[in-house]
Amino acid sequence: MTKPVVLIAEELSPATVEALGPDFDIRHVDGTDRAALLAALPGAHAVLVRSATQVDAEAISAGSTLKIIARAGVGLDNVDVPAATAAGVMVVNAPTSNIISAAELTMAHILSSARNLASGNAALKGGQWKRSAYTGVELYEKTLGIIGLGRIGALVAQRAQGFGMKLVAYDPYISDARAAQMGVTLMSLDELLAESDFITVHMPKTPETIGLLGAEAFAKVKPSVRIVNVARGGIVDEEALADAIRSGRVAGAGIDVFATEPTTSSPLFDLDAVSVTPHLGASTHEAQEKAGVAVARSVRLALSGELVPDA
Ligand code: NAD
Numbered sequence: 001m002t003k004p005v006v007l008i009a010e011e012l013s014p015a016t017v018e019a020l021g022p023d024f025d026i027r028h029v030d031g032t033d034r035a036a037l038l039a040a041l042p043g044a045h046a047v048l049v050r051s052a053t054q055v056d057a058e059a060i061s062a063g064s065t066l067k068i069i070a071r072a073g074v075g076l077d078n079v080d081v082p083a084a085t086a087a088g089v090m091v092v093n094a095p096t097s098n099i100i101s102a103a104e105l106t107m108a109h110i111l112s113s114a115r116n117l118a119s120g121n122a123a124l125k126g127g128q129w130k131r132s133a134y135t136g137v138e139l140y141e142k143t144l145g146i147i148g149l150g151r152i153g154a155l156v157a158q159r160a161q162g163f164g165m166k167l168v169a170y171d172p173y174i175s176d177a178r179a180a181q182m183g184v185t186l187m188s189l190d191e192l193l194a195e196s197d198f199i200t201v202h203m204p205k206t207p208e209t210i211g212l213l214g215a216e217a218f219a220k221v222k223p224s225v226r227i228v229n230v231a232r233g234g235i236v237d238e239e240a241l242a243d244a245i246r247s248g249r250v251a252g253a254g255i256d257v258f259a260t261e262p263t264t265s266s267p268l269f270d271l272d273a274v275s276v277t278p279h280l281g282a283s284t285h286e287a288q289e290k291a292g293v294a295v296a297r298s299v300r301l302a303l304s305g306e307l308v309p310d311a
């Protein structure tokens with residue numbers, strides 16, 4: 001009997017293959033190689049991706065035998081969910097797999113930005129002992145503005161409380177009572193921009209959120225604010241942020257995600273006050289194992305015709 005074909009289109013934790021078990025014909029393809037992806041999809045019953053593979057309408061129609069698209073992570077912006085639904089293909093993700101890792105990287109960027117870790121590191125390794133140039137600020141009693149108080153935003157709030165930060169948030173979809181339970185004061189976006197010493201974004205990339213932090217928003221921030229984006233590239237407009245840093249309106253930034261990925265160029269890369277990481281929010285052994293095992297489980301259930309519970 002032929003086994004159902006499971007196509008793994010990005011590097012996933014070895015735990016993924018272990019959790020799939022022996023019942024599938026597991027194949028691998030580099031999902032960022034478009035021609036190879038389109039050639040590998042016909043005959044596949046499941047495709048597993050992280051965030052670099054575009055599973056768009058063309059890919060879905062190439063995968064005419066697909067039953068499930070599994071995203072080993074949170075964001076579904078690289079999967080055309082309406083096209084999948086129209087084609088009768090289930091889409092699953094692993095919505096809690098990497099939230100701790102993403103929240104921890106956010107804290108790392110907040111701290112790095114406050115204390116000039118990246119620039120101090122680069123200067124010293126480049127032969128310069130510069131102490132006064134890299135005088136930073138404390139997090140204690142500073143206001144952290146969280147835009148998007150969902151799973152990761154809430155974990156960041158908890159962690160920032162440990163540093164004695166005052167927490168405010170803008171999220172039109174959660175209640176004052178829920179925010180208050182987390183020790184967070186909800187406010188309008190303009191109020192948050194005006195009050196925050198640090199601003200961190202944690203919402204999905206949608207037509208509504210693209211460019212949310214752009215030139216107009218930077219004109220309203222507290223001068224000396226620091227900006228962190230470990231959510232999705234494009235929510236913070238890189239060009240506008242670079243301008244705001246050059247003009248001194250924004251003191252610094254920590255950026256994990258970019259409008260175009262992968263990338264080796266951004267207007268932010270020339271600025272000493274910006275520390276960057278190449279989309280590492282979910283890149284821990286723990287998060288990758290959780291994501292791989294969660295989607296493997298969903299694929300097993302879906303391909304044996306069983307109900308796939310919400311994760
Ligand atoms: P979530 O769905 O739990 O929370 C998102 C929150 O954003 C929700 O509370 C929602 O109400 C709010 N929101 C939606 N639209 C908004 C708007 N216009 N203004 C303000 N708030 C809005 O999602 P999550 O798991 O917390 O993930 C947050 C983001 O982090 C996503 O973009 C996800 O793709 C990204 N992410 C990145 C990495 C990484 O590697 N850098 C890792 C995991 C997740």
Ligand code: MLT
Pocket residue numbers: 050051052072073074075076098281282283
């Ligand atoms: C996610 O949305 O889960 C992250 O961006 C991480 C990833 O895709 O690797």
